[in-house]
Amino acid sequence: MKTKKLPERKPDWLRIKLATGGNYAELKDMMRSKTLHTVCEEARCPNIYECWANRTATFMILGDICTRACRFCAVNTGMPTELDLQEPERVAEAAEQMGLKHCVVTSVARDDLADGGAMIFAETVKAIRKKLPFCSVEVLIPDFLGNWDALQTVMNVKPDILNHNIETVERLSDRVRAKAKYPRSLELLKRAKEMQPNIPTKSSIMLGVGEEWDEILQAMDDLRAVDCNILTLGQYLQPSPSHLAVERYVHPDEFAKLKEEGLKRGFSHVESAPLVRSSYHAHEQVKSASEAKTATL
Template identity: 55%
Template sequence: MTASHEQQPIRTRKPSWLRRRLPSDPAYQQVRRLLKQGLLHTVCQEARCPNQFECFSQRTATFLILGDRCTRRCRFCAVEHGPTGPPDPSEPQRVADAAARLGLRYVVITSVTRDDLPDGGADAFVRTIGAVKERLPQARVEVLIPDFQGSCRALHRVLDAGPDVLNHNVETVPRLYETVRPGARYERSLELLDRSRRHAPRLPTKSGLMLGLGETEGEIERTLQDLLEVGCSMLTLGQYLQPSRRHLPVDRFVTPDEFDHWKHKALQMGFKEVASGPLVRSSYHAQELYSACCQDAE
């Protein structure tokens, strides 16, 4: 990778396996209107997820709480950085209402990173989990959480709220953290997953990596082993795509065959379920991954 990542050109000539036809299903516009009316954000929109059209057309979305601005400047992420306000006390109920109107049986909740809040936003997760479970008692809830700057108390509060899956992405291999995730620490993310296992041993944990940032095969394997050692049972692997010229360039496009290789490798290593493919993202087909991993809980 180059020494400077400012104003890097976007690789617009994507390989054929990354090109998708946009669906024309009317459900897509219906979901957009519902979210707009509810004054809600989704990671699908704010992070420019390539699966947004597919997921909205299937009447699913990943709710993004605590606003649409992040306090960190990760160099892979399209979510905007900037001034943030206090948490909206009505947001948890609006998320629950939208989930009910969508008829969701599996609700995924994530957030921007809010290092400006004393609890890192843990209270908002607690209240949103509670609102969804009250409105949709039969629904499963997966939370994709930030690292809360290593706060054990914040993590325990979220775990005690009773989510069905605790997801926290390591995103990349340790060597690339300073470049890809300034402000985050690989060891802190591993510690969060380990603390989750020790505090709520029956709660499945999940993590994910982006490939195509310059990692080596050996580094990927060592990272997967680290995740297994802290009790991670579900894994997602996807292709990094450069959101804008302000972000890191793609080092390489990983082939579908290589993603298949890593899926089989991860399963052999001990992960219970793995979603691996160029367009896989943290919450892509999350319900299916959970069901395959935790059939006894269904």
């Protein structure tokens, strides 16, 4: 795969605020002591300092080796060797220790498992709720290769938000993602809403990989056609020279316009800014989705 050399200097609006104080160090030590992984670290999220300083994190379950090799993602790829059945309990203990009010749980893709890890997702949600009954739980799931029984396993525990990212526009999907298919992602979001109509669904698009304006709007329309409620839009940043190249840096003004377009199309909440990632300000999205649902009753 051919990559491009990045511009020498990123725009000012992509400067990351560093805040490695006591909360950051404490949280990092706790994660290591419980042998847990976070997507904040594994995917090199630009918001890790802000979120960890505020004692929020996105847990990454099912290990730290992904069976896919998406061209935008920094997570290690390969063939996982084990399945940790005690992981849900340790995630719940960490969430309790942090005193979370909203917990996000995601995972690597585990195409080596018959259910793609759906059972561990379900057990993690149940474990968190047992220790933190008033904590809302969001799951960011892979597509399970279209195994809808696996999706049903997750939906049966009724997460507060079901998140699955389409990542990019349809034309670029096969180039950006590995194994995941744009129509299948939309089908997953559609089926999730059919299984549990009252659970908000969410998806994310990263910009700067070669998409056109009209294609972004079409992706929004595609998501609304399957009743997706929450949308996040952020700038793609190349994790290493071997990953997909950045085609352009999208100005904050364009992100602001896209937020307007999203809200115009009926999303209950839209986060749209260069450093936004799928779980950024996730706790606010629960409130927005709940208020939007109440307003329609």
